[in-house]
Amino acid sequence: MHQVCPHDCYDTCGLDVKRVNGRIMRITGAKDHPITQGFACLKVNRYLERLNHQDRVLFPLKRTGPKGSGNFQRASWDEALDAIGTKMQHIVQTYGGEAILPYSFSGNMGVLSEASMDRRFFNALGASQLARTICTASADMALRWVYGQRLGPDPETIGRAALILLWGSNPVVTNVHEIPLLDQAQSQGADIYVVDPLYTDTAARYGHHIDLNPGSDVALALGLGRYLVATGQYDKSFVAQYAQGFDAYLERAWPWTLDETARVTGVPVATIERLGERLASVHPLLLRTGYGVQRQEHAGEAVWAISALSVITGSYRDVGGGHLLGNGDAFPLNWDRLTRPELRPGNPRTINMVQLGDALTQLDDPPVKALIVYNSNPAATAPDQGRVLAGLRREDLFTVVHEQMLTDTAQYADWILPAAMAFETLDLHTSYWHRYIQLSPQAVLPAGEAVSNTEFFRRLARACGFKDAPWCQDSDEDLIRQALDTQHPWLHGITWESLQKRPVQKVNLKVSDRPFLDTKDHNGPLFRLYPLPVLPFTPPQTPAEYPLVLITPSRKNTIKSSFGNNPRLLIREPNPTIYAHQEDIEHLGLQDGQRVRVESPTGHVILQLRGSKQARPGVVLSYAVRWNQDGGGVNINQLTSQTLSDFGGGATFYSTRVRIIPWENEVE
Structure with missing residues (x-):
């Protein structure tokens, strides 16, 4: 019978469940679901273990x-x-x-x-x-500021895109049913760029990695926008017909010259120029943003600046183009x-x-x-x-x-x-x-x-x-x-x-309907380019006391703490671990595999240190989140703060600064 995976995941998979004598015996991806297409993720493939887990609460x-x-x-x-x-x-x-x-x-x-x-x-x-x-508040509010609602291109049009920018998105880990769609686009000649401070599995799969400094997404997006306008490569007629606030946008973007953008982001000038030219000339253009972009202090402004790129490039002209962060407002239920x-x-x-x-x-x-x-x-x-x-x-x-x-x-x-x-x-x-x-x-x-x-x-x-x-x-x-x-x-x-x-029905939007151009009755501007009512982005400082940026992304085997008590899903990382670039490990005088004490202004945690090619120098990562019992009663959130993002009051997990020192087995 048809069932649905209930977990916090883009895919919302349809599942086929086999029952025998009132018990579930098998769970597989639904073959007749247009997105799931017969396969489930690693976690759901072991869902029977969760249903029958010894930790289940069965009585008050x-x-x-x-x-x-x-x-x-x-x-x-x-x-x-x-x-x-x-x-x-x-x-x-x-x-x-x-x-x-x-x-x-x-x-x-x-x-x-x-x-x-x-x-x-x-x-x-x-x-x-x-x-x-x-999780999503800053992005949601920024999307509504620019577009009026949380609506993006239909994922089933991804295969039509000729250029895809995966910005802070790692679908190999967090959105596995997007991979066949991306592979389809690539097989038809699309180029796929991955913008991320980590060398993720997705970056490794698709090859084009734009390796930027953590927290500098605003600078890169505005720098690209300024470059397109300064060189006359933006879609003038689209902006004139559909957008408002363009002059205010330019005022915010104009300080971000190529040299300044490169200085702040760490992305070479030549790479920014080449990417800008591709954004202007290759269509359909899809900007696929992940929620990781907005887990930082300048979260709202980052999503606003990326959204503005989708407008000034005229990406919505084409089926398969536009900005896809979410489609939550495609379901206008009667919430009241x-x-x-x-x-x-x-x-x-x-x-x-x-x-x-x-x-x-x-x-x-x-x-x-x-x-x-x-x-x-x-x-x-x-x-x-x-x-x-x-x-x-x-x-x-x-x-x-x-x-x-x-x-x-x-x-x-x-x-x-x-x-x-x-x-x-x-x-x-x-x-x-x-x-x-x-x-x-x-x-x-x-x-x-x-x-x-x-x-x-x-x-x-x-x-x-x-x-x-x-x-x-x-x-x-x-x-x-x-x-x-x-x-x-x-x-x-x-x-x-x-x-x-x-039990599976698509909302009444055609695959060929371009967001906003075909989904709204409109006589005037569709897009709002006015900057958010927040202080303009300033590059994050590196305090000497806490020189490393900690990023706590999702892992393939769990969804935050869900499934965290299934040891078979954590077999590749049996101990709570922090990953660092080998250059940082050597600079700190540490050894790959040793136990270390990681400190931030809010607390500390003991972790195993491992070298990783995913982390660039100055950046460390620890996958979120382990159950506290795995770490002596605490986990990585000892280090994160209650600081709110610039817009929407979101969490700022990825703006955490830490230092790493040897742990000498002192009494904690």
């Missing part, structure tokens, strides 16, 4: 030891809900609803699992709102019906998830007295981990975790409630890359006493006094019907009934 658990000790005893759902409901109602009566903070992200990207009954519950409770900015924002009493405060550490240790009036975690593992994934763990250790913080596994965060919970896995629930799935909407029916019953996210929040609502509230009575089928209750033409004809017959 009550803490019996100190927070973080992992000591729990089994309890009943009635006992758990009675205790949780009593405690949360007391907190609301004593401190107000804002003293309760939800914390979730995209551990399960099903529409219902990620944002439906949970949002209704917290809205009705008057809880603090969570700004879910840790799903989440019910009108249930909020007043205007509760908003807390940025990137600054969870400060929220748990410093926030007052009121303090956070209850934390409800689901679809996330902040003890491992949130920045400034030392402060996050200090907050989670607070005895006066009431923490409830709805989870599938005994994660790092679950170890700090007062109550752990068992969460069902995606194949054990009914859900609807969209994608932030391709344009297919999918229904994933329940394949098997949940293991143990696990329940879906929606059922968890129905039960929690009743426990907190909302027993008769109409908003918590809707079934999962009701929620899907409500999500699809829209008059938007892109979803016309896609209904609960139609998805029963065809």
Whole structure:
């Protein structure tokens, strides 16, 4: 039967699941899915190990030891809900609803699992709102600034491109179903350039590597733009017809001469000139940006500057051209019906998830007295981990975790409630890359006493006094019907009934529809080139105390902390590791393979040092993120900070500065 991979990944794969006597026996990529095309990634190929993992939470658990000790005893759902409901109602009566903070992200990207009954519950409770900015916020806001919405070319047109710029994108690792499309383009003569401070697997595959200094993406994009305009190679008629703010863009770009761009980026002048000439002369031109570009302090400006390149080159004239970062807005679901924002009493405060550490240790009036975690593992994934763990250790913080596994965060919970896995629930799935909407029916019953996210929040609502509230009575089928209750033409004809017959359906956008030119009714400018309302980019300084830039990219074998407790998927890196260029290893007087202490202004961590050709001098990388148990109770996020990006309040993981010193087995 058809199922959908629920994890935070571009591909949103369709899966074929074989069941025998109510148990899942085999999981493979769906052959009839136009993107998945019959193959799945390394992780999903071993998904049965996750379904049957020894760490699965199967029953409600009550803490019996100190927070973080992992000591729990089994309890009943009635006992758990009675205790949780009593405690949360007391907190609301004593401190107000804002003293309760939800914390979730995209551990399960099903529409219902990620944002439906949970949002209704917290809205009705008057809880603090969570700004879910840790991954894509800066890019999302920059895209909407330039284009008005998060829409890019259809990935199925990638094969038509003649020049592809993969900017901060490593699809060999993070978007495996894009590789056949890129290979198709290359086989038909396309050149593929990879812009990245790391020599990634993708750079090795396609050959053209633009090796720039970390954090200098703004300079390269503006330098290319200035070069195109100064040499008269930009698309004048396209800009005149479709863009506004061109003069303001030029004012921001003009200081970036070839020499200054080369000085800041480390990319030779000749390479910048050659790339600029290619951008002007080769079409269809596809700029394929990854989310890694916006995990830095100048995140929004970087995405804005790259987006502007797509406009001044006229890349949208051609099918297969344009700027592809995401297609999240290709699915105009009825989010208000799903989440019910009108249930909020007043205007509760908003807390940025990137600054969870400060929220748990410093926030007052009121303090956070209850934390409800689901679809996330902040003890491992949130920045400034030392402060996050200090907050989670607070005895006066009431923490409830709805989870599938005994994660790092679950170890700090007062109550752990068992969460069902995606194949054990009914859900609807969209994608932030391709344009297919999918229904994933329940394949098997949940293991143990696990329940879906929606059922968890129905039960929690009743426990907190909302027993008769109409908003918590809707079934999962009701929620899907409500999500699809829209008059938007892109979803016309896609209904609960139609998805029963065809669980994979494409939104009503033609493959040949060029974004914005063919998808909008327009009488005026389509693109906004005005600079973002942020201070202009200035090159990052290299503090003498912390001379190395740390980049923490995704690895092929896990999705952040998901799958982090499967040792077979970590067999190539059994110990937490930091990779450096051999030149830096020798300069520091260190040895390949030795244990080192890596320090930043926020903390330190002990890692194994390895030489790597992926890292350039001055740059080190450590794949994100290990479970804390692998590193003596901590991981690489001891080093990252709560600093927010320039636009959208996003995380700045890739702006981390560190130093590496020998570790002499001192007492930690």
